[in-house]
Amino acid sequence: MGILEKIQDIETEIKRTQKNKATEYHLGLLKAKLAKYRAQLIEGSKTKSEKGEGFDVMKSGDARVVMIGFPSVGKSTLLSKLTPQESIAAAYEFTTLTCVPGKFTYKGANIQLLDLPGIIEGASQGKGRGRQVIAVARTADVVLMMLDATKSAQQRPLLEAELEAVGIRLNQGLPNVSFKIKKAGGISFNATVKLNYIDQKMVYNILHDYKIFNADVVIREDINVDQFLDVVLGNRRYMKCIYCYNKIDQISMEEVDRLARQPDTVVVSCEDDLNLDYLVESIWKKLNLMRVYTKKRGEFPDFDDGLIVRNGATIEHVCHAIHRTLADTFRYALVWGTSTKHNPQRVGMSHLVHDEDVVQVVKK
Numbered sequence: 458m459g460i461l462e463k464i465q466d467i468e469t470e471i472k473r474t475q476k477n478k479a480t481e482y483h484l485g486l487l488k489a490k491l492a493k494y495r496a497q498l499i500e501g502s503k504t505k506s507e508k509g510e511g512f513d514v515m516k517s518g519d520a521r522v523v524m525i526g527f528p529s530v531g532k533s534t535l536l537s538k539l540t541p542q543e544s545i546a547a548a549y550e551f552t553t554l555t556c557v558p559g560k561f562t563y564k565g566a567n568i569q570l571l572d573l574p575g576i577i578e579g580a581s582q583g584k585g586r587g588r589q590v591i592a593v594a595r596t597a598d599v600v601l602m603m604l605d606a607t608k609s610a611q612q613r614p615l616l617e618a619e620l621e622a623v624g625i626r627l628n629q630g631l632p633n634v635s636f637k638i639k640k641a642g643g644i645s646f647n648a649t650v651k652l653n654y655i656d657q658k659m660v661y662n663i664l665h666d667y668k669i670f671n672a673d674v675v676i677r678e679d680i681n682v683d684q685f686l687d688v689v690l691g692n693r694r695y696m697k698c699i700y701c702y703n704k705i706d707q708i709s710m711e712e713v714d715r716l717a718r719q720p721d722t723v724v725v726s727c728e729d730d731l732n733l734d735y736l737v738e739s740i741w742k743k744l745n746l747m748r749v750y751t752k753k754r755g756e757f758p759d760f761d762d763g764l765i766v767r768n769g770a771t772i773e774h775v776c777h778a779i780h781r782t783l784a785d786t787f788r789y790a791l792v793w794g795t796s797t798k799h800n801p802q803r804v805g806m807s808h809l810v811h812d813e814d815v816v817q818v819v820k821k
């Protein structure tokens with residue numbers, strides 16, 4: 458039996474099994490097996506999908522946003538709206554067959570937006586160009602999940618399941634679990650909170666299933682089986698996602714209102730130009746970028762030309778953004794803004810900058 462059939466068998470069994478206290482354990486083990494086969498499937502196809510026949514587009518700008526969605530939801534229409542790049546849009550499915558890059562600027566940041574072919578159910582298992590599309594999605598700073606407001610509500614969980622199947626976790630944090638494999642000493646298990654979805658026995662069994670007999674496990678959050686598996690497998694991508702419902706010109710106000718209230722969701726109409734500004738602003742917020750300004754000694758800061766850095770950036774990152782070799786001749790920096798105790802404050806390389814800070818670098 459091939460891996461695909463094995464996966465299908467387990468999926469059928471999971472679907473068939475009623476969820477209750479008595480079956481919880483059995484389901485947990487089934488999920489562990491499923492995760493193992495899926496990992497094998499991804500591993501086995503890596504070299505093939507990474508070549509990605511024409512789907513590799515150079516990263517450019519300060520951040521990358523990748524659109525992913527079923528066919529004809531309006532991905533190409535949106536690319537043509539937000540960027541000068543024209544991507545052919547049409548009423549038939551699979552109009553777009555390659556990766557089409559576009560670029561737009563917001564608050565001084567250059568943001569790359571990628572249009573891709575539509576994916577279909579089963580994409581994660583290699584249907585259509587799903588694997589290649591998903592491989593590109595993995596390179597994104599933010600995934601823009603495009604949905605059709607006129608279509609069934611099922612499209613969102615279906616797409617999420619396709620991404621989940623290849624180890625992508627949307628808008629979730631890394632589970633607060635420390636897990637270290639050792640050479641000897643058996644398995645030591647500790648939990649600092651009450652666990653409602655998983656217990657010591659389950660942890661032992663899962664580790665056993667993966668032939669791990671020596672490890673330290675400390676669980677600090679009320680996680681479930683899936684989250685524990687994520688920790689054990691370790692190759693998960695935790696990605697930020699915006700759910701974008703397009704074509705709201707076709708549905709009732711009540712329906713628009715209901716969709717818009719979902720978390721991380723933006724509703725738009727590309728056709729009628731509705732809410733596109735808010736979408737761009739939401740993308741910017743989700744990207745978590747900051748703009749800092751530089752100034753030379755005795756001069757005013759250049760407020761027209763900021764530097765774009767990621768949230769959590771330090772003076773070292775700022776130096777790199779100014780010039781590749783600046784860090785070598787760095788003595789200290791003067792900073793004005795909300796990151797300092799007084800203005801200006803003299804700081805070193807490891808100082809964390811804030812959005813809208815002004816930085817003056819003093820060289821050796």
Ligand SMILES: Nc1nc2c(ncn2[C@@H]2O[C@H](COP(=O)(O)OP(=O)(O)OP(=O)(O)O)[C@@H](O)[C@H]2O)c(=O)[nH]1
Nearest residue numbers: 529530531532533534546547551552553575727728
């Ligand atoms: N009513 C309405 N139609 C739209 C809207 N946006 C796009 N469309 C139409 O939806 C159809 C599909 O648009 P595309 O941009 O080609 O969709 P796509 O997601 O790129 O499709 P594929 O490349 O085939 O996967 C076209 O006929 C568009 O004119 C919208 O906001 N409202």
Ligand SMILES: [K+]
Nearest residue numbers: 529547549552
């Ligand atoms: K289309």
Ligand SMILES: [Mg+2]
Nearest residue numbers: 532533552553
């Ligand atoms: Mg398209």
